[in-house]
Amino acid sequence: MxxxxxxxxxxxxxxxxxxxxxxxxxxxxxxxxxxxxxxxxxxxxxxxxxxxxxxxxxxxxxxxxxRRQKLPQYNTIDDAVSLLQSKKNIMVITGAGISTSLGIPDFRSKNTGFYSQLLARGFESPEDVFDIENFDMDPRTFYELAGEILPVLDKTSPTHAFIRLLQDKGKLLTNYTQNIDNIEAAAGIDPAHLIQCHGSWATATCRKCKAQVPGATIFSDVKAKRVARCTACVQRLSAQQQQPKKRKRAPNSNSNSSSRSRGKHGHVYSDDDSDGQYDIPEPGVMKPDITFFGEQLPNTFFDRLTDHDREKVDLVVIVGTSMKVAPVSEIPNFIPKDVPCVYISREPVEHINFDVTLLGYCDDVVSELCRRAGWGLDHPMALKGKADVSRFDEGDGSRWKVTRPVESS
Structure with missing residues (x-):
């Protein structure tokens, strides 16, 4: 057909x-x-x-x-700019594409994404690296690879600065981020406006005793490809080991019995014998508080979306994500059908109908949007000057390609 x-x-x-x-x-x-x-x-x-x-x-x-249907009145990059200027409760959905300019690979881009790299190394199912059952069975695989997706702690991208700008202008309703790098915190995004859908490296929790520590505590182990163990478990077990042990006495023994005595069935009892209660178990494994496959998303995601944002949102801006992972991928179909949606990423998607699609590097696209809106985007990596904008395909005229001029590259 x-x-x-x-x-x-x-x-x-x-x-x-x-x-x-x-x-x-x-x-x-x-x-x-x-x-x-x-x-x-x-x-x-x-x-x-x-x-x-x-x-x-x-x-x-x-x-x-x-499925959400495209709103026919919004088609061009200038329509997107007008929406940014006029709307007051903007929902921003972000993915790994907003952090790639900082050297953090995304997961699903063909050839360059983290999963593609794992496939090239022979992993049949790259997602298994982030399967919670696999982690609990053998955390070494995760720790051998996780260093490649460690976040930077002192840098933000122009796209993070753009989201902060929306917040400063009082326009940011909520930033739903699928990223685990916690760069939103470095950019100054208020936790009251942030939902980390898949958790983040901000903290790490012991799988055994549930002690929680700052995520940076385990970075040295991750970089060394060494499984991080729980220091709280280590301290507790050490304290138990230092406690005096109870002695197990032979039947009918008295205080004057020797240190070794024989019971009536021939068993030799010793002061050093143990009933197993003093075997020292291993300390628990630390897991960064990112949401693995097999774990539930935080309740705050569903509560915020259904009880707060759905009736307030007046514009959705989706940046740097292929929108392939549920339930985040279902947000455009969940919000009211008359709320416009703008999509910003390097490649188009076909499974969701957006009103305006802006294709290019996220940092360049948001720089051009701010330039046209008359907003100053204060970031050293932001595009200086005007971007080249051209229609991506004929279609309905709602897809545009935004590129950095050659002299600015």
Whole structure:
């Protein structure tokens, strides 16, 4: 099915609803189920029967009906600027792309992302490095690799400065960051306006005794590729070891018995014997408080989104993320449908309909937005002067490419 025909079919579904769409196109055999499947991104040549296609197409149609639709009145970079200037409760959703200019790799970029690097090293499933069961079973794999994603402690990017600028102007509702580097704290983002969706390196917690320490406490271990152990456990176990041990006496022994005596069944008892209570266990392993696969997101994420932000937000700006990881990826579909969404990243995404898409390095795009808005972006790495802006594709005219002029590179 051609792209235009598929787009018209999805639009028809939204116009007439699910029941009438099924009657018009499936019950009346206007199209084969496999052809309809292609309109919803499903391959028509999978090795399954039609019964499978009816089920999966039904699910795809329900997803399409729930999918956010583009607002036609917003299309250009200047529309994005006007929205930034006029809106007062801006939600900013950020990903690893806002920190790459600081030398911190993102996770999912092809060839350059951290997962791509792990694939090149032979890892069949890079995500397993961040699986909580794998960590508890053997934390060495994580500690051997984690040094490559350690945060910087004294630098911020122009995009972080942009978010701080929104805060200073009283426009920042909430910054939902998927990043674990905690650079938002260095940029001065108020914790009251920050949700660290996947946790961060800011703190680390013992998997055994739950003692929590500043994340920087374990950085030396991470850099040395050495599993960090809990110092609270070490101190407690050391104190237990120094306590006097109780002696186990032979049956019917008295205070004058020798240090070694034989019981009636022939067992030799000694003052040094132990019933196992003095075996010294290993101290717990420290885990940075980033959210691993298999762990729940913090309750603050859901509480803030549903109880506070959903009814207040008047603009969503998504920066430096492919929006592939749920539940963050579902935020644009969750907020009211009339709230505009601006997307900023190096590559476009197809699974979410945005109103304006600005493609380029995040730092350059936000620099150009601030220049056009008449806002000073005070950061040494910010683009000085005007960026080159051109239409990325014909389409509906809402995708734009923003690049740094050659002389500014």
């Amino acid at each position: 051609k792209m235009e025909e598929a787009r018209n079919m999805r639009e028809r579904l939204r116009t007439i609803g699910l029941e009438e769409f099924v009657r018009e196109n499936i019950t009346n055999d206007k199209y084969s189920i496999r052809k309809i499947a292609t309109a919803f991104g499903i391959r028509p040549y999978l090795p399954y029967g039609d019964a499978f296609y009816y089920q999966i197409v039904g699910q795809a149609m329900l997803r399409e009906l729930a």
